[in-house]
Amino acid sequence: MISAEVCLDKRGTWLGFKRLLPLSMFVVAFGVAFGLAAVQTGLSKSEAVLMSAFVFAGASQFAALELWQEEIPLLPLILTTFAINARHLLMGASLYPWVRQVPVAKRYGLLTLISDANWAVALQDYRQGERNLGILFGGGLALWVCWVAGTFLGLILTQGIPDPKALGLDMVLGCFLLTMALGGKKDLRHLVIWSVAGATSLLALYLLPANTHVVAGALAGGLVGAFWLEDYNEPG
Amino acid sequence: MSPDNALAAGGLVIAVMTLVTLVTRYGGVFMMSFVPINKRVEGFINGMSGSVLIALILPMAVEGDLAARLSLLTTLLVFLLVKTPLPAIGAGILMAASWRYFF
Incomplete structure (x- = not known):
């Protein structure tokens, strides 16, 4: 730092x-x-x-x-x-x-x-x-x-x-981004967020118009994050 | 089409793409400046940022060939084992390259 x-x-x-x-x-x-x-x-x-x-x-x-x-x-x-x-x-x-x-x-x-x-x-x-x-x-x-x-x-x-x-x-790039993802927190909350994001991105890949899957997955994961709040006692 | 026109058309395409891409680069922060930051918004941002990574990587694995999947799997395992990115990335690339070479 x-x-x-x-x-x-x-x-x-x-x-x-x-x-x-x-x-x-x-x-x-x-x-x-x-x-x-x-x-x-x-x-x-x-x-x-x-x-x-x-x-x-x-x-x-x-x-x-x-x-x-x-x-x-x-x-x-x-x-x-x-x-x-x-x-x-x-x-x-x-x-x-x-x-x-x-x-x-x-x-x-x-x-x-x-x-x-x-x-x-x-x-x-x-x-x-x-x-x-x-x-x-x-x-x-x-x-x-x-x-x-x-x-x-x-x-x-x-x-x-x-x-x-x-x-x-x-x-x-894929391997690099994967290590970035794995470097983050790994608790149940994050696991659920990631699963929802991953599942949504795959559904979007096959069901939604081309190239929308990243945004769809990320928004879905974000929504889970908004409704399942972290227990706060850490610095932002 | 004369070469001059062709250049103008190419220039137009580049200008349009530049503009659209800048809108995406600036738009997120611009929109956020109108959103009051509270715990829900923070939760959304935090959840979303990790999710961008997953939503980029997972389709890469599903749509990729076997070498691509094994490569990501190798990176995953090596990272969990050694907990540093560079060896994990190196092992993943090596896996993709050697799988494609030998099979």
Whole structure:
């Protein structure tokens, strides 16, 4: 822990950057995969790099490639992008108790780089008492730099790239997030919340429109959390 | 379509995606600023944040191949055993890669 009070500084940002750097190395591999796929789909090199730099959300970028054609349908693009990225709404909300304590410009500046991995790390840290928002921001920077650099590499490397899946790299994020989940509390209440979230996400996967399962599962788990309150004698 | 138009169309797509994604990145915190924080809201947020992880991971396991499932299972077991993330993640990836190589 480096800050007991909520703040955003260079030291925390650097720490966050270093913490997410090992994982970001794998993000490079996915950036390469995206760059390759983008060029094969027909995006220009500048479009591929700009998309990674501005959108910075891998799953929705791959989904956009599927929609890419001469006339790209705008409404499906908006809906797909929103559905895949709607989990950010929940991730941001979960950090609200901490980010609300910094001025608005900083608050939304930080959130520009929120992504699965740095959110999970930051939330775990904040629950353990860390208050430096640089963890989130620096972690996001590491992921962003590697995502964009990977995309660029994917454009210039045209052969000799091993299939990330054959190396098991498609499982990096899943395994990483799993350790984050397991690092949290494991009591009956959490087990029930997780079971409800898991069951709902699977039902949504088969019954609800595509890409809504993460939000559906998370909201269901949240509702259980709202009605089954924790016994309070711990620091928030 | 001339190359100029194509670039504009691509640029439009990127702009739209950027905007939509920023709405999702900012929207949660923005909405929360109108919600009074009480114990129920706190319970909701806490329950929801762990649930995001589960709702991401479980469908990954169900929709993935056997290697993906074994990989997550390996990470789970190693993490419970050694209680540190890096060896658990490493073991999971190794499992996926070697399963796909050998089978």
